[in-house]
Amino acid sequence: MTTLPDSDPDPTDALSALPSRDGSGRPSRGRLRFCYGPMDCGKSTLALQIDHNHARQGRRGLLLVRHDRSGEPQISSRIGITRRATEVGGDTDLRELVRREWVAGRHLDYLIVDEAQFLSPVQVEQLAELADEVPLDVYCFGIATDFRSRLFPGARRLFELADELQPVQVEVLCWCGAPGRFNARVADGEVLREGDTVVVADTGPGAVEKTSSTQWQTDPATLRYQVLCRHHFRLGDLGPAAPRHGQLRLT
Numbered sequence: 001m002t003t004l005p006d007s008d009p010d011p012t013d014a015l016s017a018l019p020s021r022d023g024s025g026r027p028s029r030g031r032l033r034f035c036y037g038p039m040d041c042g043k044s045t046l047a048l049q050i051d052h053n054h055a056r057q058g059r060r061g062l063l064l065v066r067h068d069r070s071g072e073p074q075i076s077s078r079i080g081i082t083r084r085a086t087e088v089g090g091d092t093d094l095r096e097l098v099r100r101e102w103v104a105g106r107h108l109d110y111l112i113v114d115e116a117q118f119l120s121p122v123q124v125e126q127l128a129e130l131a132d133e134v135p136l137d138v139y140c141f142g143i144a145t146d147f148r149s150r151l152f153p154g155a156r157r158l159f160e161l162a163d164e165l166q167p168v169q170v171e172v173l174c175w176c177g178a179p180g181r182f183n184a185r186v187a188d189g190e191v192l193r194e195g196d197t198v199v200v201a202d203t204g205p206g207a208v209e210k211t212s213s214t215q216w217q218t219d220p221a222t223l224r225y226q227v228l229c230r231h232h233f234r235l236g237d238l239g240p241a242a243p244r245h246g247q248l249r250l251t
């Protein structure tokens with residue numbers, strides 16, 4: 001955790017190129033952190049916990065989300081805690097979003113971004129700029145890899161730029177008991193290897209994200225995700241007696 005600044009910077013200097021300095025004379029910088037893990041590992045719960053911890057210290061933050069599973073602009077955890085958040089669009093300039101807050105007199109100390117894998121690489125670069133220049137502490141939470149085990153573009157840029165990378169410690173287990181690291185997309189008992197990257201699936205009705213380019217090869221109502229270890233992800237082995245407890249269904 002970084003220490004509180006001695007005084008609030010002038011909001012009109014929000015994105016000034018001039019480095020602000022702390023008492024040591026070194027340029028003061030925010031940190032860009034990426035906490036990542038498979039589905040259902042508690043990322044959103046951790047995001048809300050970090051927000052709570054900062055707010056309790058009197059720090060002011062903004063919660064951002066891209067494609068929340070609830071379909072509402074909020075950070076929702078599967079254990080039932082939710083908080084309102086600002087929805088980030090595909091073309092939202094995050095620097096502009098922060099600048100508007102400052103102009104409105106709402107000074108920010110930190111940003112929390114949930115579902116950060118869906119950010120564009122350019123938006124991740126904007127977060128790095130905010131950490132360096134404002135400075136803000138930026139906490140990103142998300143999934144690293146898609147159902148093909150490939151990095152999401154936003155997650156890739158976070159791996160490249162973040163000051164800190166932190167796997168979320170709550171372990172999600174494969175059916176075999178090994179740590180689950182891969183989100184397999186499943187239809188009709190088969191692990192799918194091709195398809196649209198962005199399909200937000202969950203237990204709630206209407207939670208399917210439909211992109212304009214979506215070409216369903218399979219009826220989305222039959223899609224679900226299952227967390228697997230690498231071994232069983234490679235084999236496409238969903239284990240005995242699927243579906244099992246803890247799996248997510250679209251229907």
Ligand SMILES: [Zn+2]
Nearest residue numbers: 174176229232
């Ligand atoms: Zn396994």
